[in-house]
Amino acid sequence: MIEINQLSHQFVLGKKGQQSRLDVLKNISLHVAQGGIVSIVGRSGSGKSTLLNLISGFIRPTEGEIVILDEKVSEFTEEEFAEFRLKNMGFIFQSFQLIPSMTAYENIELPLILKGMSEQARKQMTLEMMKTVGLENFKDHYPSELSGGQQQRVSIARALVLEPPLILADEPTGSLDSETEADLLAFIKKLNKERGITFVIITHDDEVAKIGDRTIEIADGELVRNGVFA
């Protein structure tokens, strides 16, 4: 599913003329199999989000290559990456990232609109997805009118509505209480089992890390553990 070869990333810091370079990821090689749940753990500032952002194409690697679903995404143009993301990736963010001026329904519908689907197909898929996440009664609520857990469910629905084979989540439970967190984890497990969706989840939380069939640990930009969680 994901194939990472000798990936390094540097951030350029400071003002022009007096710039310094910060090595955030150092020579990382990694393979993620299809249908698994991989959790990434590590101390704050170790480079977890950077790795996920590189996989997502939000930033481009300084060195090395990333291959997803047999496509060398690290060499994609912006345009190609956008299309690839829409088709193959779903995102769940810690802070949900819903569009505040759109209702729950409209937020979930957004990927379908971007895909250019007909209004009828959109309606059916969106409503079905809302039912799946248990939000069928919150169609016309704006994000500001939903609880944190409900917002996270909207964002999951949005990530899932196009049924992508890969879902990337950066601390998805960070803003949730432990009960809601448990619900979410159960839901992720179910999706993984029933639909075969691959998950890559960054987390600080051991509970979350436990649902993964494999945990990767990053320390100071280097892979220190790359194996099955014991």
Next chain:
Amino acid sequence: MKLKDQFRFIRQNMKKNKMRVFMTILASAMSVAFLIVLASVAFGLHDTVIKDTIESPEVTQIEVAGKDAGNGNAESLTNQNITEIEALEGVNAVTRAKQVKQETRYVTDGYEIYSQTFQSHFPSMKNAGIELKEGSFPETKDEVAVGYHFALNLMKDDVDPEEVEYGEDGQLLPEYRFTGDIIGQTFDLEFKRMEDGEEITETVPVTVTGVLEQPGREWYWDQNVYITDEKLAELEGITGTSKAMLTDPGEAEEDTGYDTATVYADDLEAVKSVMTSLEDQGYYVYSIVSEMGQINTLFNIAKAGLIFIGTIAILIASIGIFNTMTMAVTERAPDIGIMKAIGASPKVIKRIFLLESTYIGLIGAIIGIAVSYIISIGVNLALPMILETVFEEELPAGLQFSSIPFTLVLIAVVICLGVTMLSGLRPAKRATEIDVLKAMRREV
């Protein structure tokens, strides 16, 4: 992403800041209206002038001043020239006249008038469609036609010409002039001949059979007398000189050419070709159609200039659009970032913003066009009334100050859309360059 959905997006976005969008549309509508109304004056006046020219009876007339004698000098036209011209394709008639080369006086009991005398070819006048105000064209030797102003200036011979009074219309008051029926009136044509250096006065009789119509130009004064060729021959026989010139017969030069000749073309289309063939044959010609080219150039320059000034107004309005779009992009940066993260392509994002600025420009243009038509109609109704009351003078009928042809609308729309698209380009490009991570951290 479907175009329909893109438009839905645009409308939603525009609703978010109605006041700002409204002001921007207002500015572009005003600038478009400014351009159209400004340029419509040049279009309106041009139309009026062209219509005036095309509808005037003179439009099918070509004046022939003479023919190139081969050495650069002009020769007056001979009967043979006239026959040649009459044979040309598209020529309806050729009227021509010879002027009697001395002052002539016409006297009837109690009245007199000094007039120019011309020999005319009446059949060709008839063919040319020249109509008489009353009476008929002369047919026999002693019959004459007179100009429209002849009778109006036929003065009583016992009044002092220094003391006569004129009415408001600029004509002699009736108490000083002839008021009877001029048709059938018989006159003595008084002229002179030279004999051994002495001037001797001669008279021959003439009878008025027709009065010409008032000349097309209001300022044109026609109190001439038009005689037949036989009559001219009679005068020439008495003076012994051509065109009855007042010189000793022995010293007189031979001069039998026509002083004026006017070609009447079949219609407006024929004028050009007749002009060309006449010019090719060395005739000196003039027609108001030949002036039309210059008029057109002049007005086209004026139109281009006014459109240019209007374009500046649109450019100024485009600053508003640029501003609005830049602010819209800034305000929506977090949303754009999220959309990009989900998989909106930069191309689509750019297109949405370009469409939005174009949409604003288009609505502005449509409102501007509607307003322009209203202003144009208002100007055409009100301005003549205002001018007439201020200057107390009647304006020529059919005068159009402002006219908005479809081409002008098209030009304005193209300029407006072009400018608004250009001003939306930079903000749209900025939207595509928004960094997903920064936007999601609300850092933009």
